[in-house]
Amino acid sequence: MFAIETHVALAILIPLLGAIGIALAGKAPNIRETVTLVTAGLLFANVLTIVPHVLAGEVLVYELAAILPGLSLTLNVEPLGMTFAVVASSLWIVNSVYSIGYMRGNKENKQTRFYICFAIALSATMGIAFAGNLLTLFVFYEVLTLSTYPLVTHKGNEAALKGGRIYLGILISTSIGLLLPAIIWVWVETGTLDFTKGGILAGHFGPVASGILLFLFMYGIGKAALMPIHRWLPSAMVAPTPVSALLHAVAVVKAGVFSVLKVSIYIFGVDFLASVNTLEILTWIASFTLIAASVIAMTKDNLKARLAYSTVSQLAYIVLAASLATPMAMTGGALQIVMHAFGKITLFFCAGAIYTAVKKTEISDMRGLGRQMPVTFIAFFIGALSIIGIPPLGGSWSKFYIMLGAVEADQLFVLGVLLISSLLNIGYLMPIVIRGFFYPPLGSSDPKVAVGQEISFLSRDKIREAPILCVLPPAFTAMMCIVLFLFIDPIYQMILPIVLP
């Protein structure tokens, strides 16, 4: 319809226009929700039209504004960003459906503000995905932080206020205090901020400087939640579940690790990164985060808190992949963005569905709940298996490639770390499913049955699921976890060219 570059710009514009539409339709909830869904659909269609052009290797550049002399807000689509954009925009549709079910089911207030901020956050996410240089990335990164703040503090109570403070405090202070000086430093030394295949730092930064710069970036991108700056992520769980689902499983944290990969591949360059002498420290920190977060997750009885720490751990996989600095590991990291997005959003959707149906948040209260909500719990089971990385689910591929990368980088201890982590994942995710199906509901006990005479405790008349709009989305994303296992090759083929020299 338009020139293809215009479609790139439209990816930013559509959600913004949607936000205006939502604001105008604020008084009529049905129209407002229609606007959200239509916007999400349009955005997805728009993103899809760009895909074939990226696959064909076209260079798509769109300049938004010249913000500083020699530096402009530029969009430049490349395969990694394309992947991220497709994931985020497709999940926005699913999530919008879910939001409607959840927000109405729980009779939340200020819903118009909720949908407006959501749309702005999506616009910022598209900006991050398509950013053509570090400045553009930074700009949209900050917009994403600020536009999600009202979502995190949606409930407006004391807990929300406190969570919001930690959220904003950590994200803003790391980005302004570390990421911004890192960017300006790169600009002063190299005279460019463009994402360039093979990196731009080689020859400009010495061994000490590049070692420091690496950590300025890795801790400056606070959204990647590397320990010890991960505290914001659990704090943000005070938000309504759709926010946790999309923003803290897909958009916000993924924007963080996406930026980590983008900086590693296009600013450092895989080869130069491999020569940075502090890289191994990063590997250790990521490994530590990976395991420590899993251990903490086991101690959490609140379902969303457990999932939050699980996210911290899963994000560390991607930082770990970046720190291995080999093509296979980078590919694994990129795949992990996709796989974890679908897996984790399923889990959050289920958590929200449970809350909407029975208002339960603690895992110990969820005994026997699977018998009442089998669809939700089966979806949870599938999502959990994908997170753990068991075939035939999508999550197994990313772990597989990261392991290949570890071998390629000759860091064999990483294999051990990944193994322990997967076991820990089983340890904190499976009990939820087991309690759901095999334990009797609270306050009752199952009749004793003789061996060979077992009966199913599932019965049709006991099923009381959450509203249909809260159940379909997790069922769909769980299906996608399986589908992604089978159709991994196109994504793999798309990402491979950018990491190979």
Add this chain to the structure above:
Amino acid sequence: MSLVASHAPVLAIIIPLLAAPVCAMLRGTTFPWFLTTVISALSFAVSVQILLTVSDTGPISYMLGGWAAPWGIEYVADPLSAFVMLIISGISTGVLLYARESIAKEVPPHQLGLFFSAYLLALAGMMGITVTGDAFNIFVFLEITSLSSYVLIAMGEKADRRALTSAFQYLIIGTIGATFILIGVGLLYMMTGTLNIADIASRFDAIADTRPVRAAVAFLIIGIAIKLAMFPFHVWLPNAYSYAPSIVTAFFAGTATKVSVYLLLRFIFTIFGAEFSFGVVSLSELLMPLGVIAFLSMSTVAIFQTNVKRLLAFSSVAQLGYMTVGIALASEAGLTASILHIFNHAIVKTGLFLSVGCMVFVAGSAYLKDLEGIGSRMPLTTFGFVLGGLALIGVPLTPGFVSKWYLVMATLERGDFLGYALTAGMLLSSLLAVIYIWRVVEVAYFRPAPADAEAREAPLSLLIPTWIFIIGSFYFGIQTTVNVGFAEKAASFLMGGL
């Protein structure tokens, strides 16, 4: 060149100066305001004209009364002064658009004529300081500005009697500052026998190494520092800004201290010369620590304020610290950052003070405890305040970000330990800004509104000008060719020229 264009430098001052007595005679609430607004807009139009001419053809010199330069008084519009004139008259006009309803509530109607005549005098004085090429003339205009600003601040007396003591405090401190400047100018006159700035500058090298000149430099720098509210001479500013009428605060926040920064630039770079200022007497070693202490300590102090106007005033002192550091870096990049920040901070802070003015107009107080839940009572105003606050923090797409970018670039460019330390300090200070802005945000959005508070927006006559400044600041944060362009031009003129 047409008649008007050839007299442009003097017109920018003469128009408000002559209109002031006329204004004093007008009665009623509308006429004095209307006349002042028209006059200020005219002054703004002339400033735009001057800036365009200067950037096309270079500095304009104007001989007052046709007397040739060293004997007569010369007005010089160069890239720096033209840029500052544009800021002053632009801010003044924007604030005046807002003034009508706001000031009618704060000043008794029979005093409005006198109020606006003092306002015009302050405007004329500031424009005069900027455009004049004569050292003694600077003092004269400085006194015009100061005297009228004491009056303007004291006018806040109806709302809060503390306006009187703060005006008196400013009077005492300001007079000391002005006297110091006068002594400095006198010493320079004694040594060079001339008052013309260009003339002093050309003879300065010959007498640079004498004791009276050293004394003159000391008096001038301290005198200007007092007027600039440079740490530790800033005591008067928070009081004056807190208790003055809303529009006076907004006007001064964007202009008064900026004029002093201009004076500092003018004396350091044009008269003393960069080599003398930083090489011989090493002003960097004085200005740098003061600037750093200013932005770190004043940002911290701002966190603990209970009055939003006062909070913003302390933040202003901190921002002046950034400008001082920019100057003290003694590089073209630092200078660009400093001049750019004059513009950016002017537009942002004025917008912020105007939005607080809206809150005061409706809620009757600028104390945090009275602004609880203001976010739901006055959504548009509060959202404007938040956007302005983001600019103060330096979030991208705002002018604050552009300033910070240039400042950090200037400090990193040094490449030494001091440069890195300064970078860290500045970033720390902007994180402090997050805290003080977010204190207001939390009070505004998370505290329930008092039961008896009515939900009412400020009238459109207040809201529209406020939002002009807010949107304008975003414009200059995204499309930076105008502000960055002129700032770079002025900086390279100061470093290269004269």
